[in-house]
Amino acid sequence: MLIAFPVVMGLIARGLKNVKARGIVVSLTAIILIISSLLLVKLVNGAPYTLTLPEIWDDVIVFLDFALLAYFLYVGFRVKHPLVIILTLLQIIPLAYFEFSLPVVHVEPTLIIDFLSVIMALIICIIVSLICIYALSYMNEHEEHLHLAETRQPRFFLYMLLFLGAMNGLVFANNLYWLYFFWEVTTLCCYQLIRHDETPQAIKNAVLALWMGLIGGVAFVASIFIGYYQVGGLSLNKLMLAPHSPIILLAFACLALAAFTKSAQVPFHSWLLGAMIAPTPVSALLHSSTMVKAGVYLILRIAPALRETHLSLAIAAVGGLSFLVTAILAISQRESKRILAYSTIGNLGLIILCAGVNTSLAMVAALLLLVFHAMSKALLFLGAGIVENRVYSRNIEDWEGLMVRFPLTSAIMLIGMSTMFLPPFGMLIGKWLTLEAIISEAPLQWAIILIVTIIVGSVATTFFWAKWMAHLLLHPPETGKVKVEKLQAPYLVSTITITFLDIAVAIIAAILISTLIIPEIKSWYTIKLSLPLLNLLTNVGAFPIWPLFITLALVFAVGLLVIKAKGGRPVPPYMCGENVAGKESTVFYSTADSEFNLEVSGMFFDRRLGEPQVDKYITLIGIFLTILVFILSLVV
Amino acid sequence: MEWFLPFTSLILVVVAPFIGGILSGIDRKLTARIQNRIGPPIIQPFYDLIKLWGKESFIASNFQVLLAFSYMAFSVVAFSLLVLAQDLLLIVFVVSLADVCLVVGSFSGRSPYSYIGGRRELLQMLSCEPILILAVVGIYMVTKSFLVSSILKLSFPLIAALPAVFLALLIILPIEARKSPFDISASHHAHQEIVRGVFTEFSGPSLALIEFGHWFKLVFFLSLLTLFWAPNLWLGAVLAFIFYFIVMIIDNIFPRLTWKFMLKVVWIVGFILTISNIVAVALLGGG
Numbered sequence: 001m002l003i004a005f006p007v008v009m010g011l012i013a014r015g016l017k018n019v020k021a022r023g024i025v026v027s028l029t030a031i032i033l034i035i036s037s038l039l040l041v042k043l044v045n046g047a048p049y050t051l052t053l054p055e056i057w058d059d060v061i062v063f064l065d066f067a068l069l070a071y072f073l074y075v076g077f078r079v080k081h082p083l084v085i086i087l088t089l090l091q092i093i094p095l096a097y098f099e100f101s102l103p104v105v106h107v108e109p110t111l112i113i114d115f116l117s118v119i120m121a122l123i124i125c126i127i128v129s130l131i132c133i134y135a136l137s138y139m140n141e142h143e144e145h146l147h148l149a150e151t152r153q154p155r156f157f158l159y160m161l162l163f164l165g166a167m168n169g170l171v172f173a174n175n176l177y178w179l180y181f182f183w184e185v186t187t188l189c190c191y192q193l194i195r196h197d198e199t200p201q202a203i204k205n206a207v208l209a210l211w212m213g214l215i216g217g218v219a220f221v222a223s224i225f226i227g228y229y230q231v232g233g234l235s236l237n238k239l240m241l242a243p244h245s246p247i248i249l250l251a252f253a254c255l256a257l258a259a260f261t262k263s264a265q266v267p268f269h270s271w272l273l274g275a276m277i278a279p280t281p282v283s284a285l286l287h288s289s290t291m292v293k294a295g296v297y298l299i300l301r302i303a304p305a306l307r308e309t310h311l312s313l314a315i316a317a318v319g320g321l322s323f324l325v326t327a328i329l330a331i332s333q334r335e336s337k338r339i340l341a342y343s344t345i346g347n348l349g350l351i352i353l354c355a356g357v358n359t360s361l362a363m364v365a366a367l368l369l370l371v372f373h374a375m376s377k378a379l380l381f382l383g384a385g386i387v388e389n390r391v392y393s394r395n396i397e398d399w400e401g402l403m404v405r406f407p408l409t410s411a412i413m414l415i416g417m418s419t420m421f422l423p424p425f426g427m428l429i430g431k432w433l434t435l436e437a438i439i440s441e442a443p444l445q446w447a448i449i450l451i452v453t454i455i456v457g458s459v460a461t462t463f464f465w466a467k468w469m470a471h472l473l474l475h476p477p478e479t480g481k482v483k484v485e486k487l488q489a490p491y492l493v494s495t496i497t498i499t500f501l502d503i504a505v506a507i508i509a510a511i512l513i514s515t516l517i518i519p520e521i522k523s524w525y526t527i528k529l530s531l532p533l534l535n536l537l538t539n540v541g542a543f544p545i546w547p548l549f550i551t552l553a554l555v556f557a558v559g560l561l562v563i564k565a566k567g568g569r570p571v572p573p574y575m576c577g578e579n580v581a582g583k584e585s586t587v588f589y590s591t592a593d594s595e596f597n598l599e600v601s602g603m604f605f606d607r608r609l610g611e612p613q614v615d616k617y618i619t620l621i622g623i624f625l626t627i628l629v630f631i632l633s634l635v636v
Numbered sequence: 637m638e639w640f641l642p643f644t645s646l647i648l649v650v651v652a653p654f655i656g657g658i659l660s661g662i663d664r665k666l667t668a669r670i671q672n673r674i675g676p677p678i679i680q681p682f683y684d685l686i687k688l689w690g691k692e693s694f695i696a697s698n699f700q701v702l703l704a705f706s707y708m709a710f711s712v713v714a715f716s717l718l719v720l721a722q723d724l725l726l727i728v729f730v731v732s733l734a735d736v737c738l739v740v741g742s743f744s745g746r747s748p749y750s751y752i753g754g755r756r757e758l759l760q761m762l763s764c765e766p767i768l769i770l771a772v773v774g775i776y777m778v779t780k781s782f783l784v785s786s787i788l789k790l791s792f793p794l795i796a797a798l799p800a801v802f803l804a805l806l807i808i809l810p811i812e813a814r815k816s817p818f819d820i821s822a823s824h825h826a827h828q829e830i831v832r833g834v835f836t837e838f839s840g841p842s843l844a845l846i847e848f849g850h851w852f853k854l855v856f857f858l859s860l861l862t863l864f865w866a867p868n869l870w871l872g873a874v875l876a877f878i879f880y881f882i883v884m885i886i887d888n889i890f891p892r893l894t895w896k897f898m899l900k901v902v903w904i905v906g907f908i909l910t911i912s913n914i915v916a917v918a919l920l921g922g923g
Contacts, residue, residue, distance in 0.1 A: 403698075403699070404698075422729075422736065423726065423729045423730055423733050428729060432725055432726060432729065435725060435769075436725060439773055439777075440776070440780075444918050448911065448914060448915065448918075451770075451773055452766075452770075452907070452911070455765075455766045455769050455770065456766060459761075459762055459765050459766050460762075462732060462736065462761070462762075462765070463758060463761075463762055466736050466740060466758055467743075467758065469736075469740050470739065470740045470743030470744055470754060471743075473697065473699055473740060473744035474697075474743060474744050474746055474751075475698075475744070475746060540776070540780065540781050540782050540783075541723040541725060541726070541781065541782035541783060542722060542723045542726075542782075542783065543723060543726055544722070551709075551713055555705070555706055555709040555710070555713075556702075556706075558705070558709070559701070559702045559705035559706060559709070560702065562701060562702075562705050562845075563701045563702060563705075566693040566701065566840075566841045567693055568693040568694065568695035569692065569693065569694055569695070570694075570695055570696070570698075571694045571696055572696070573696050573745060573747035573750075573837065574696070574745075574747040574749060574750070574836050574837060575747060575749075585746075586746065598748060600746070600748055600751040603755050603758075
């Protein structure tokens with residue numbers, strides 16, 4: 001199965017000391033996973049595929065779960081972090097009680113693979129596999145920089161692949177207990193991968209991620225309890241169908257809280273920023289496709305059960321807040337990976353907002369955003385990692401003129417950034433649908449607030465992306481001889497494939513919607529979307545997808561023709577005629593004819609918008625909104 | 637009505653740059669008269685454009701020509717989508733795509749003037765865009781659709797339901813038209829510290845492309861204002877031109893203000909106007 005296979009392969013990779021052999025094992029795993037995830041689409045064809053495993057497996061899971069919690073407890077004592085200890089105990093004690101009093105963990109069916117699971121599994125298997133391939137090269141370079149005596153790579157790949165398996169388990173599980181177990185495994189992998197470099201900072205951030213993750217675990221245990229006593233079983237399916245009562249909604253609120261911690265929504269956003277200390281493939285893994293998407297997945301999973309509740313709108317509010325504040329904070333950042341981290345939190349917020357709005361079009365928008373964000377963000381992280389290993393800096397101001405130094409990587413980064421916020425790419429299709437869905441379907445008083453939030457947030461988004469894109473292109477003209485850039489094969493395979501996928505899937509977004517998204521949501525919502533000639537048509541608007549792509553291609557082609565026809569003589573930048581002849585083009589005569597080198601930078605507004613100034617306020621608002629989620633869960 | 641839509645659109649797209657050019661010519665004439673000069677002939681902008689196109693191409697950055705071309709092309713695309721009566725929200729996004737091309741092109745010039753120009757252009761975008769999107773939301777509240785065609789089907793002019801939204805659009809008209817007091821990035825008057833900052837590094841053919849694109853954008857924005865008067869489109873067009881002339885006069889009276897002031901005014905006034913109008917429409921039950 002998709003769960004066990006990567007775990008086994010991970011263990012094999014752990015044992016292999018030889019770099020080449022490990023490379024082969026990892027690549028093989030990746031290929032097999034990609035193929036099997038594609039086969040999964042066939043498997044689900046029509047109705048959800050269900051599977052019931054014998055009860056012995058439940059015992060195995062319970063046993064492993066306690067082992068895992070014991071390990072967390074051990075970690076808590078070793079790093080002497082009281083929060084970790086307390087939060088772990090808060091899970092162990094209730095679970096032990098649960099085990100001794102009510103031994104029926106078994107649920108039928110154990111696994112349900114529906115279209116949402118398939119979408120997630122496709123993202124996980126394809127993107128993460130590519131990230132693992134990328135890591136083969138990256139980790140070699142990374143360890144070269146660190147001058148390690150002994151390679152830690154076997155362990156690294158063990159956790160990467162373990163992560164993959166756990167994520168697949170997470171999206172297939174129907175049994176709440178199983179879901180909880182896989183959830184905790186991802187927390188474990190997250191902790192281990194963040195502290196991979198074992199610097200004091202890395203360890204500190206890993207512990208931060210751990211205790212925030214454990215809050216989610218505690219919330220999960222609470223929902224298991226409520227679920228069991230109220231519904232009489234641990235089936236997520238049954239919980240979803242239970243009639244709304246405050247106590248049931250409280251269980252959902254707990255699940256939502258768990259999702260917020262995992263998706264790093266606002267009061268819990270600091271762990272994800274701390275996680276940036278880890279090697280880049282880890283960031284890509286945590287961010288783009290898995291870890292953080294686990295929370296979003298859970299929200300999307302429970303959303304249909306929360307239709308027309310206040311709880312759902314409170315969830316939307318938390319997502320909206322995250323989207324707004326992270327977009328604004330991202331403006332003030334200079335460090336590439338932190339910008340990407342903020343943008344990730346923001347976009348997850350947007351997806352959660354859509355799920356919270358919880359209408360037919362909003363759910364389609366959420367799923368579109370989920371898919372496209374995974375691809376675009378993975379691409380950006382991979383690109384950022386390559387650049388970092390060459391420029392030795394994460395500061396985007398040092399990335400000035402990268403387009404000339406590393407044209408291929410920069411082009412990939414530029415495409416990645418464009419796909420994040422410009423039409424006609426995937427994320428924008430999602431954002432367009434989000435806006436239209438909210439205006440046309442959400443209750444009006446909420447719609448106006450959410451719309452303003454999204455508008456301000458997306459303008460800020462445009463602002464920081466455009467600024468960053470410009471930095472990549474900023475260069476003096478005489479270095480204009482573009483040299484060919486060489487990349488290692490794993491880099492090439494991973495980045496080019498994702499670039500291609502990102503654009504291709506956007507062009508055929510209509511096919512994605514009709515084969516995977518509509519079947520997923522049609523059992524809960526009425527479909528308000530039609531796809532004439534593979535374009536999007538809703539009852540309120542229209543988005544011609546491929547005509548826009550054709551226009552884009554035409555503009556590019558004709559633009560290149562114009563360049564060819566007109567040529568162009570490079571000239572030094574305009575500096576009121578004060579350029580110094582014979583020197584670099586950025587040197588100019590300043591006062592008293594002294595020569596100065598021109599430097600341009602800025603537009604971060606960090607005195608006004610910087611983290612230290614605003615962070616505590618947004619955390620407070622975030623905590624307030626999270627509490628609001630719980631209060632509103634009591635109002636049916 | 638349906639069958640001749642493509643033809644009318646085509647005609648409009650072809651005619652648009654002429655309107656834009658002539659407007660720009662009238663602008664220069666009017667400005668000259670206000671300043672006690674005689675001024676160039678009305679069709680001078682066309683001569684300029686042709687001359688610029690024929691000049692030798694100097695480039696300060698390798699990507700500028702492509703980006704200038706993209707700016708022009710996407711301005712045309714945005715206008716075409718408007719006359720094809722497509723989705724307004726999408727059109728606003730395409731306009732922002734065109735702007736991003738210009739901003740990035742200007743930023744990449746490496747000259748401090750063009751760099752600062754690019755920054756300011758980005759800030760101008762930052763101030764306009766939310767108001768534009770909110771205006772689209774307002775229009776949706778009345779027509780219950782994002783398609784431009786639904787505006788044309790209304791039995792009453794939009795202005796009757798959305799006067800405040802219209803006013804908010806008038807406030808951003810000087811930004812879109814690059815006029816004082818909000819011509820932060822590309823002022824062509826000599827009373828500023830950086831003249832035409834955003835265009836500093838564009839010259840010859842690429843400047844011609846940008847100028848051409850700007851005419852389209854201007855006509856696009858005036859058409860948007862015209863739509864508020866549908867079904868009386870002719871009245872709307874006349875009024876839009878009158879508003880543009882008022883902007884020209886204001887341009888000659890006011891000095892340029894700082895971007896912070898612009899952002900504050902446009903956001904505070906714009907948000908209050910649009911949102912209050914949207915709420916009012918909602919309370920009164922969709923017009």
